[in-house]
Amino acid sequence: MDPVTTGKYQYPNGYVVYMNKAGQSVNPLTGQTIAKSSPYNHLPLP
Numbered sequence: 366m367d368p369v370t371t372g373k374y375q376y377p378n379g380y381v382v383y384m385n386k387a388g389q390s391v392n393p394l395t396g397q398t399i400a401k402s403s404p405y406n407h408l409p410l411p
Contacts, residue, residue: 374407376407376409376410378409378410378411379409379410380407380408380409380410381407381408381410382406382407382408383405383408385398390403390405390406392405393405393408
């Protein structure tokens with residue numbers, strides 16, 4: 366995703382969201398669906 370430089374949660378280098386075929390966010394380590402509030406939902410890029 367594009368960088369987010371304003372607001373409470375900033376990702377100046379962008380972030381990645383892993384999703385399944387149904388468009389649900391998934392944990393990249395387990396493949397299980399996760400809530401939008403999960404720390405694995407938006408992973409910042411270095």
